[in-house]
Amino acid sequence: MNVEKSVPGVTELAWFKSSYSSGEGGQCIEVAAGARVVHVRDTKDRARAMVDVAPSAWMAFVGFAARG
Numbered sequence: 438m439n440v441e442k443s444v445p446g447v448t449e450l451a452w453f454k455s456s457y458s459s460g461e462g463g464q465c466i467e468v469a470a471g472a473r474v475v476h477v478r479d480t481k482d483r484a485r486a487m488v489d490v491a492p493s494a495w496m497a498f499v500g501f502a503a504r505g
Contacts, residue, residue: 453467
């Protein structure tokens, strides 16, 4: 079963992978911004459940990660 097809509205989202992602199958995630939520999924295992977070929480995470 493909999770993307079973979740309404998810297939229409524009998914983005980090520019830091290497193509070697590392630990990558993909992100898609919805109207009221940011969807995060595992690039290697898209059949797993997505994590949905508030845009403010995602921005806080990105800001924290950028400092590292």
